[in-house]
Amino acid sequence: MKNHLFLVAGREIRAQVRTKAFVIGLIVSVLLVGGLAFAPKLLGGPDSYTLGRVQVPELQLTTFAPDIEVEWRQFPDEAAAKAAVLDGDLDAALVAGNRVLTDGEIDNELGLLLQSANREAQIGASGVTITPLAMESVGADTRYEGARRGVATVLVLVLFFMIIGSVMMVAMGVVEEKGSRIVEILLTSIRPWQLLGGKILGLGVVGLINMAAIVVAGLGAALVSGVAADFPPGMTGIVIGALVWFILGYAFFAAFAGALASLVSRQEEVGNVLQPMTLLLVASYGVSFYASADPTAPIASVLSLIPPFSSMVMPVRTAAAEVPLWEVALSGALMVAAVAGMLALGARIYQRAVLRTGARVRLAEVVTGNKP
Amino acid sequence: MIDDMLDITGLRKTFQEKVALDGVSFAVRPGEMFGFVGANGAGKTTTMRIVMGVLSPDAGQVSWQGRPLGFAERRRFGYMPEERGLYQKMKVGEQIDYFGRLHGLSQADAAKATTELVERLGLTERRGDTVEALSLGNQQRVQLAVALVHDPEVLVLDEPFSGLDPLAVDALAEVLQERARGGVPVIFSSHQLELVERLCDSIGIISAGRMVASGTVDELRSAEGQRLRVVVRDAKPGWADELPGTLTVAGDRETLVVTGGDDQEILRAAVQAGRVEHFGTERPSITEIFKEAVS
Numbered sequence: 001m002k003n004h005l006f007l008v009a010g011r012e013i014r015a016q017v018r019t020k021a022f023v024i025g026l027i028v029s030v031l032l033v034g035g036l037a038f039a040p041k042l043l044g045g046p047d048s049y050t051l052g053r054v055q056v057p058e059l060q061l062t063t064f065a066p067d068i069e070v071e072w073r074q075f076p077d078e079a080a081a082k083a084a085v086l087d088g089d090l091d092a093a094l095v096a097g098n099r100v101l102t103d104g105e106i107d108n109e110l111g112l113l114l115q116s117a118n119r120e121a122q123i124g125a126s127g128v129t130i131t132p133l134a135m136e137s138v139g140a141d142t143r144y145e146g147a148r149r150g151v152a153t154v155l156v157l158v159l160f161f162m163i164i165g166s167v168m169m170v171a172m173g174v175v176e177e178k179g180s181r182i183v184e185i186l187l188t189s190i191r192p193w194q195l196l197g198g199k200i201l202g203l204g205v206v207g208l209i210n211m212a213a214i215v216v217a218g219l220g221a222a223l224v225s226g227v228a229a230d231f232p233p234g235m236t237g238i239v240i241g242a243l244v245w246f247i248l249g250y251a252f253f254a255a256f257a258g259a260l261a262s263l264v265s266r267q268e269e270v271g272n273v274l275q276p277m278t279l280l281l282v283a284s285y286g287v288s289f290y291a292s293a294d295p296t297a298p299i300a301s302v303l304s305l306i307p308p309f310s311s312m313v314m315p316v317r318t319a320a321a322e323v324p325l326w327e328v329a330l331s332g333a334l335m336v337a338a339v340a341g342m343l344a345l346g347a348r349i350y351q352r353a354v355l356r357t358g359a360r361v362r363l364a365e366v367v368t369g370n371k372p
Numbered sequence: 373m374i375d376d377m378l379d380i381t382g383l384r385k386t387f388q389e390k391v392a393l394d395g396v397s398f399a400v401r402p403g404e405m406f407g408f409v410g411a412n413g414a415g416k417t418t419t420m421r422i423v424m425g426v427l428s429p430d431a432g433q434v435s436w437q438g439r440p441l442g443f444a445e446r447r448r449f450g451y452m453p454e455e456r457g458l459y460q461k462m463k464v465g466e467q468i469d470y471f472g473r474l475h476g477l478s479q480a481d482a483a484k485a486t487t488e489l490v491e492r493l494g495l496t497e498r499r500g501d502t503v504e505a506l507s508l509g510n511q512q513r514v515q516l517a518v519a520l521v522h523d524p525e526v527l528v529l530d531e532p533f534s535g536l537d538p539l540a541v542d543a544l545a546e547v548l549q550e551r552a553r554g555g556v557p558v559i560f561s562s563h564q565l566e567l568v569e570r571l572c573d574s575i576g577i578i579s580a581g582r583m584v585a586s587g588t589v590d591e592l593r594s595a596e597g598q599r600l601r602v603v604v605r606d607a608k609p610g611w612a613d614e615l616p617g618t619l620t621v622a623g624d625r626e627t628l629v630v631t632g633g634d635d636q637e638i639l640r641a642a643v644q645a646g647r648v649e650h651f652g653t654e655r656p657s658i659t660e661i662f663k664e665a666v667s
Contacts, residue, residue: 004474007470007473008474011462011470015459015462019461180455180456180457180458180459180460181453181456181457182457182458183457184421184424184426184451184453184457185451185453185457185471185518185519186474187425187426188424188425188426188446188447188449188451189447189471189474189475189476190474191443355427
């Protein structure tokens with residue numbers, strides 16, 4: 001009988017993967033996430049400077065900032081250098097008498113670099129050497145805080161859109177089968193739980209394919225663009241965790257959506273009947289968005305344990321900050337239990353409602369009532 | 373002997389306040405084509421949905437080969453619901469194959485059955501098309517293929533002929549008769565009474581949730597009794613006033629239809645009244661039996 005579950009799942013996968021909408025959706029999301037990985041590069045400050053000098057030696061700026069690129073140009077006199085600065089060809093020009101010419105106020109970073117390099121050069125010339133200060137943090141490692149929050153923010157968006165997209169497919173599939181009465185034929189050969197379960201399984205695989213494509217595109221683009229160098233340690237764990245949480249969150253909301261959708265017979269009614277599920281999902285999204293900005297807030301800590309909020313808040317929290325392992329384990333266990341409960345309840349509602357075509361079936365009737 | 377039949381016994385079903393079925397009973401023998409007729413809303417679809425387990429009855433039961441029907445037995449039935457259900461965006465061949473697999477056929481068997489049915493129902497050129505691209509008649513053929521793909525032990529078809537052109541009706545009828553000859557009981561509902569009369573061995577007439585008549589076509593027709601039809605031309609007015617039956621007048625022709633009565637006496641009266649053009653007994657058509665039973 002398990003076989004039927006996979007037959008149904010297989011049909012769902014084939015039906016989805018062949019559609020234009022799936023292919024286009026995949027390409028768009030891959031491009032979007034790939035583009036996102038290049039965004040910091042495009043929006044960040046200039047990492048290269050063009051400097052001029054007039055009868056003075058070059059200063060070794062890269063000693064202090066190994067990442068930047070510096071191009072020096074030599075000018076015969078101060079007037080020529082000044083003209084180049086005013087034309088915008090140079091960021092700054094170093095001229096005799098330890099003066100720096102700029103057009104307006106100097107770029108902050110560049111000013112500091114020039115001052116330090118100049119000090120170093122003069123001290124070196126006098127024969128004195130200084131031992132540079134070694135920095136050591138005795139508090140929490142906050143080096144990656146910004147990067148972690150960035151990753152968490154992207155994660156919130158991806159999780160939310162992937163879950164709602166896949167869950168809507170489940171709801172629409174259920175109504176398609178109920179509305180066209182295919183379900184009457186299907187249920188003479190397979191059990192309701194196999195039909196609903198197979199649909200959830202199949203569309204979950206489709207969602208996972210989408211999710212994997214986005215992750216691969218995102219990480220690949222990050223490596224190419226160099227953003228990956230700024231990734232916090234444990235990025236692999238965060239990504240794998242996100243996939244696991246996606247599966248749990250999807251399973252919960254998909255069972256919920258499938259059950260609700262079985263109450264109606266027409267596609268136009270889907271949005272309306274799904275409202276309780278949509279509200280819960282949007283609430284989870286809101287909290288996890290908040291958690292991505294303030295991962296240590298009490299509400300984030302509490303809701304990262306409570307299903308179904310935890311399915312979105314916990315992955316975001318673990319990405320944004322350190323979370324004790326026992327909390328992750330507890331949250332996971334509670335969510336697995338909630339998924340099992342929702343699958344059982346969803347199958348029960350579905351079984352009782354899906355053959356009752358026509359007017360919308362009342363939820364209370366099918367939760368407590370008997371078989372039609 | 374009763375053991376190999378499909379027995380429907382005392383079905384009752386109420387929707388809210390409305391009584392849909394009020395003690396429906398009949399039996400279908402293996403190899404029998406059973407025509408299920410009745411007005412709209414009489415209870416045909418409800419009965420068939422209960423047989424297929426789509427609805428559960430308030431009372432009564434359905435048994436097959438002497439045992440109450442369960443899920444395992446119904447999986448070996450073929451069903452065509454009243455409102456057709458197919459995946460619109462799925463290809464014809466894949467769809468038939470899929471339902472075969474769901475009914476428990478192996479991959480190889482499902483592929484073989486699909487190919488046979490596609491050929492048998494004239495869908496070979498349509499095999500790779502999606503269902504939504506087909507005409508209604510062809511969609512109906514696919515629907516039938518879906519009901520037949522697992523070589524069912526019993527066929528339950530709700531209005532299989534509705535919306536089909538005469539050629540398609542013949543093709544479908546032939547396929548059903550072939551299955552019946554193979555020992556499969558076939559129940560189908562229809563509004564086309566001539567078709568039912570032509571195809572069926574047995575007929576059940578349902579009216580307002582009750583079976584008002586059921587039996588073989590011969591039984592039903594003899595139960596109504598023989599009828600006498602007399603056509604007289606240029607008859608004297610009032611010649612039939614003393615006789616039983618109903619008289620209809622069309623121009624100078626007067627037709628008397630009598631059930632029972634003394635045929636010799638009627639013949640004498642007719643001969644005296646005018647020129648007798650036709651005198652003979654006939655058996656009622658199913659349409660007449662239906663009108664009689666339902667009125």
